[in-house]
Amino acid sequence: MKITKDKENLIVSIPLKQKIYNPYDEREDQGECENIVGVIAGDDEQGFYSLNSLAYKDDIQLGAPLVLTYLENDEFIKLCKKLGVSIWEYSKCSECGKTIWGSFTMNDKGNICWDCEYELEKSDTPMGASQWKNHGIKYKYDEYFDVKFKK
Numbered sequence: 720m721k722i723t724k725d726k727e728n729l730i731v732s733i734p735l736k737q738k739i740y741n742p743y744d745e746r747e748d749q750g751e752c753e754n755i756v757g758v759i760a761g762d763d764e765q766g767f768y769s770l771n772s773l774a775y776k777d778d779i780q781l782g783a784p785l786v787l788t789y790l791e792n793d794e795f796i797k798l799c800k801k802l803g804v805s806i807w808e809y810s811k812c813s814e815c816g817k818t819i820w821g822s823f824t825m826n827d828k829g830n831i832c833w834d835c836e837y838e839l840e841k842s843d844t845p846m847g848a849s850q851w852k853n854h855g856i857k858y859k860y861d862e863y864f865d866v867k868f869k870k
């Protein structure tokens with residue numbers, strides 16, 4: 720990152736690419752990957768974020784917010800396309816409407832955040848059992864973990 724200024728502006732230069740570093744890979748040059756991503760997080764947040772290369776497990780992770788923007792989403796998407804920056808759009812919880820940043824489960828209404836999943840799980844009493852059906856959760860908590868993590 721390079722930070723300079725001219726007469727009227729602070730100028731922050733952030734490389735579009737970063738060098739990949741995997742400590743388990745002995746090659747000197749492991750190539751490059753994206754360094755910046757455009758994020759649309761429901762109605763909560765929009766902007767450019769850094770990316771963290773997780774080359775040791777062939778993955779990449781969202782890093783810190785760099786610049787927040789307040790554009791209409793379609794304008795932001797146009798800007799990202801113009802800049803050649805990928806866009807990650809995070810989904811909203813179908814129960815509470817909050818942005819879901821991490822992993823999540825789903826029911827028939829859509830994606831469910833961990834907080835709402837926890838609340839739904841807690842309500843799994845004889846009376847709450849029908850609530851599970853009403854909410855259309857496909858798996859109860861334990862079954863969900865069996866399905867998701869025992870594969």
Ligand SMILES: [Zn+2]
Pocket residue numbers: 812813814815816817831832833834835836
């Ligand atoms: Zn929720």
